[in-house]
Each structure stands twice: as structure tokens, then as C-alpha cells.
Amino acid sequence: MDIYSLHPLMPEIVLALLGLCILMLELTSMKKEYIALTAMTGTLAALYFLRGSSGVLFDGMYQADGYSNYFKLIFFLNLFLSILISIKYLEVEKSSHGEFYALMVFATIGMMIMASAENMIVLYVGLELMSLSTYVLAGFLRHDSRSTESAVKYLLMGAFSTAILLYGIALSYGSTGTMDFQQIGLYINSHNLSGNPVVLLSLVLIMVSFSFKVAAAPFHMWAPDVYEGAPTPVTAFMSIGPKAAGFAVLGKVLVMVFPSLRSDWTSILIVISVLTMLTGNVMALVQTNIKRMLAYSSIAHAGYLLLGLIPGNYESFAGMMNYLFIYLFMNVGAFAVIISLRSAEFMGDEIRDYAGLAKTHPVMASLMLVFMFALAGIPPTAGFIGKFYIFSELVKSNYIWLTIAGVMFSVVSAFYYLRVVMYMYMRPPEREVVLETTPPLNLALFIAFTMIILIGVLPQAFISHAKNVFFTMYQSLL
Amino acid sequence: MIEKAFFLYFAFAAVAVSIITVTRRNVMHAVLCMLLLFFHLAGLYLLLNAEFLAAVQIIIYAGAIMVLFLFVIMLLNLREDVKKVQYGRLWFVGVIVVCGILLAMAGAYVFMVPGQRSDWTIGRIVAETHTAAIGQVLYTRYMFPFEVVSLILLVAVIGAIVLAKRQLK
Numbered sequence: 001m002d003i004y005s006l007h008p009l010m011p012e013i014v015l016a017l018l019g020l021c022i023l024m025l026e027l028t029s030m031k032k033e034y035i036a037l038t039a040m041t042g043t044l045a046a047l048y049f050l051r052g053s054s055g056v057l058f059d060g061m062y063q064a065d066g067y068s069n070y071f072k073l074i075f076f077l078n079l080f081l082s083i084l085i086s087i088k089y090l091e092v093e094k095s096s097h098g099e100f101y102a103l104m105v106f107a108t109i110g111m112m113i114m115a116s117a118e119n120m121i122v123l124y125v126g127l128e129l130m131s132l133s134t135y136v137l138a139g140f141l142r143h144d145s146r147s148t149e150s151a152v153k154y155l156l157m158g159a160f161s162t163a164i165l166l167y168g169i170a171l172s173y174g175s176t177g178t179m180d181f182q183q184i185g186l187y188i189n190s191h192n193l194s195g196n197p198v199v200l201l202s203l204v205l206i207m208v209s210f211s212f213k214v215a216a217a218p219f220h221m222w223a224p225d226v227y228e229g230a231p232t233p234v235t236a237f238m239s240i241g242p243k244a245a246g247f248a249v250l251g252k253v254l255v256m257v258f259p260s261l262r263s264d265w266t267s268i269l270i271v272i273s274v275l276t277m278l279t280g281n282v283m284a285l286v287q288t289n290i291k292r293m294l295a296y297s298s299i300a301h302a303g304y305l306l307l308g309l310i311p312g313n314y315e316s317f318a319g320m321m322n323y324l325f326i327y328l329f330m331n332v333g334a335f336a337v338i339i340s341l342r343s344a345e346f347m348g349d350e351i352r353d354y355a356g357l358a359k360t361h362p363v364m365a366s367l368m369l370v371f372m373f374a375l376a377g378i379p380p381t382a383g384f385i386g387k388f389y390i391f392s393e394l395v396k397s398n399y400i401w402l403t404i405a406g407v408m409f410s411v412v413s414a415f416y417y418l419r420v421v422m423y424m425y426m427r428p429p430e431r432e433v434v435l436e437t438t439p440p441l442n443l444a445l446f447i448a449f450t451m452i453i454l455i456g457v458l459p460q461a462f463i464s465h466a467k468n469v470f471f472t473m474y475q476s477l478l
Numbered sequence: 479m480i481e482k483a484f485f486l487y488f489a490f491a492a493v494a495v496s497i498i499t500v501t502r503r504n505v506m507h508a509v510l511c512m513l514l515l516f517f518h519l520a521g522l523y524l525l526l527n528a529e530f531l532a533a534v535q536i537i538i539y540a541g542a543i544m545v546l547f548l549f550v551i552m553l554l555n556l557r558e559d560v561k562k563v564q565y566g567r568l569w570f571v572g573v574i575v576v577c578g579i580l581l582a583m584a585g586a587y588v589f590m591v592p593g594q595r596s597d598w599t600i601g602r603i604v605a606e607t608h609t610a611a612i613g614q615v616l617y618t619r620y621m622f623p624f625e626v627v628s629l630i631l632l633v634a635v636i637g638a639i640v641l642a643k644r645q646l647k
Contacts, residue, residue, distance in 0.1 A: 113626060136636070140640065171586070
């Protein structure tokens, strides 16, 4: 095998080398800023190799195509922005840098392998690589008991859901005799196994496992505690990365492995998505901690994303992927503001702490305003565009009641997002809040803000580009 | 016939030992029962002509992981726990859930239709020996997952150091 045949794998290889490089740099006591800079440069280099990377490798176990590349773009942006917002946080916490970025890089490789997997074994090892890195990241602040608790909870729930996934994989392997996604799908179809209880059980187990991963109700209980306790940049990182990877796998597995059980998985998805939107939005109403509120908000967003899977055609998948792309910026933006409030003696993660921010720090308050509007889905921000496309695809496929439910829940969500805005603009400041921003944090805020407004104002250019990117793959698939 | 007798022994003993494991009040007894469980599982692997898996099961689980368990128990001095209440108030919910899952599994297996067989038949595996067969598949067809596993191990090493080191600079 010559080196050129590995071309589709180049982004992963570059990132793996980057991870090793970072670990080495940490040893030689250089300035910590250089490590972050190396990590960001390496991410951009991997992004360069992502352009035009496509092909099938290793007997069809791994496939880089438009679908996986779109998700990989999301993972890269997530990694890049998470590094930008971590620099200040790690300094405040006096924590180590090298291992932190290296673990983020390895988690991203795991997500990329998941998005490209065409085989159950590859899917599983990718998932393990991602989860193991995020467990450690969640417990990175060892002296903070909340961080440790969050890591233990995440580990237990993760191990539990992985076991469920393995059970599902074992059942589908037992009844089809193959691990390959496409082969399983073809075998189920040609041997009329779609009514077989074993195959159905396997579908249910795999869906339950990934509902854990994307924090969909009723398998969401771990998310609020984990998101609240984990270091804030890690919360931002894992409320997008693993979630997007979970959706990448769900979309692919449902369409490729279980196309003949479509009516079964559609009805399961409808129940899960309505339940998820309900729990996420209602529970978010009563939160006083902003990280916890954003955790429930992230559960609610998983519900909207599941709506995008229900019609199961390529336009609805495009809507789901665009929503993930947009959600990335809204979410990182909100977390960047939270981090800017964090200083050595001030936690700044209660919603109360935002009182009067508009008077003391008008620029930061207006940025938070934009992010909250975007999360609530209010035009002209990108959040509106994302929801609009998902809902319009639902209407086209005649899921009218589901659309109405989705819109109702987003109206409910406006209440808790706007409560933060209300605190910032209408309450007198309770205490002197000192903002500590650094150039990287400002850059992250700037990128998030620009993208939200840009996509919100010029959606057509963005959407049509996104559709073109992965049209080819879905033409062959559906 | 004799093979069936061995299977029945290993299977029933494994179930019995695991039930004993979760009902013991003394942690040390529970761990030692788990050790027995690992040996019985290894016996099941042997009956499936998977001697490599059986060896790995004993070396890794009964050897390495068990020692870790014992170390943790001794370091934490868990004997204090013997006096505390063993089960939470909602233990019966767990029992019901487990029975439900068990029923679903048993029901599903009634309808199980074994899928296509690969070109690695039992005769071929016996002829080439199980260890050689696994090695051949692992280093050719499953090379990519194998390489990814090396990254997983690297992450595990980093994670262990990050979480256990006293002071990180």
C-alpha cells in the first residue's frame, strides 16, 4: 500500500501527528501560548487536507465523502473555537495546557472516524476514542470536586450506553453475519428480515445507545450534571462535538443499515424527539445556573435535530446538518461570554451574575443578546434559519402536528433565553463584574458573532453551498 | 455429549456465580466470586474453539483487572461498608428492569435466524488454530480499527497520568 492510497485519511493522520506534537511540546517547557498556537495551526492544516478528500479505504470500512466531510468541518471548527476559548480558562484555573489540547485533538479524531465509519467495528473504536478522551476532559480539573463528579457520571453513563450499543451490534451481526453497514442493509432487505424481532431489537438498542450520546430524553439525565461540572470550554466542546458525531452515525445507520425498518424508526424518532423537546425546554425554565440552563437548552436542541432525521430524505438531513453547523456558533459564542466572566475569584456561572451587564459592559451584553436570540431562533439571526429549514422540511413531508409542536416548544424556549437578556438589560448590577477578555477569546466571539449574522442575513448562499457539498453521497444512498 | 455436559456446567455456574457476586455483603467475597465468573467464561470460550480468547480472558481479566480490584478494595479499606444498607430503596425497580430486558432477549432469541457464514468456518479455524486465525484477520482486514485502538491506548495512558499526577505544571 503506497502513501497516496491513504489520501482520504489525511485529515485524521495530520490530527494524530498534531496530538503527538502537542504532547512533545508540553515536555519542552516552552511558553504555553505556543502550544495553543500549534494546536490551532495543526487544525487548520488538517482542514486544508479535508478539501477534496474522498474515497473508500480498507475494504469499504472507511469512507470519506460529502456527508462525512461536512461533519468533519463541524468537528474542526468546534476544535478550533474550543481551543480559542480554553486559553484564558486554563490560565485562570492554573491547569496544564498540553494534555488538554491533545485530548481535544484525539476526541476529534474519534468523531471523524465515527462520521466516516462504514463498518460496526470502526464505528465502535471511533466512539471509544471520542468517549475516552471526553471522559478525561470532563474530569480535567482534578482538584475541583464538581469536575471529578461530572467525569465519573459521564464515564458511567457512557459505559452503560456503549454496552447497549455493543448488544445491538452483536444482534445485527448474529442475524446477518456481516459488520458492513451496506451489507447488513442489503441482507435484511433480501432475506425479508424487516419483521424479525431480533433485527428490531438491534435497531432499538442502537437507537437507545445513541440517544444517550446525543442526550435525548428519556436518556438525558446525565447531561445537566456533567455539563455543569465539567470545565466550561469542555462543556462547549462536548455539547457540540459528540452530539454532532452521534447525529452523523444515527443518520447514516438509520438510512444505510435499517432502510427496510423505516416505519419503525420513524415512530421511535417521533416519540423521542417530542419527549426531548418537552423535557429540555420545560426543565430549562427553572434553572438558575447558566451552564445548567444551557445543558437543558442543548437537550432541547437535540430534539429539534431529531426532527430533522424524521422525514429521512436528503433535504431534511441537510436541514439537520445545517442546524448543527449553526448551533456550533451560537453555543460557542454563549460559552465564550460565560468564560469571559470567569476570573480567579469569581465563578460567573449563575444567571444572577448577569444582572446589569448592559450598563457595565455594553459590548459583551449585546453579544450575549445576539447569541441568546440565535439560540431562541429569533430572526435575523442564524438560529431562525436553522429552525426554519428543519420545520419546512417537516411540513413538506406532512408532519404538520410535529411541526406545530416544534414551533410551540421554541416559543417556550424564548422565555428562558430572554430571561438572561432581561437580567442584563433591565436589572441593576448586583456587584462589580470584572471582564477578563484575551485576544483569542475576542477572536472566538468575533467569529461566532459574524457567522450568526452572516448566515442569518444571507442564508441562501450558505444553504445552497451546503446542499451541493453532500448531494452526491445522498443521491447514491436514497 | 460430554461437550454438552461441560457447556451446561459452565453456563449454569457462570449465572449462579454472578448472582452470588451481586448479592454479597462483603466486597472481598464479591470480587472473589467475580474471579470465578471469569474462569467460567473462559471455559465457555474454550468450548467455542476460541482458545486465544480464553487465554486473554484469564490473563487480562482474572490476572490484571482482578488485581486492580483487590488493590482498590484494600486501599479504600471497604470493610466499613459491610455494616451499611446493601441495597437502595428502589432495588426492586432494577430487578423488574433486568427481568424485562431478560424476557426481551429470550423472546428475541426464539426468532433468531443465524446470518450468512463467513469463509472462516469452524473447520478452517481448528485447522489453522484460533490464535493464527485472529492474527491473520486482525493484521489484514481489520488493520484500520487495530491502528485506531493504539490511539485509544495512548489516550488511556495520557488520561491516567492527567488524573493521577499530583501536580500538573
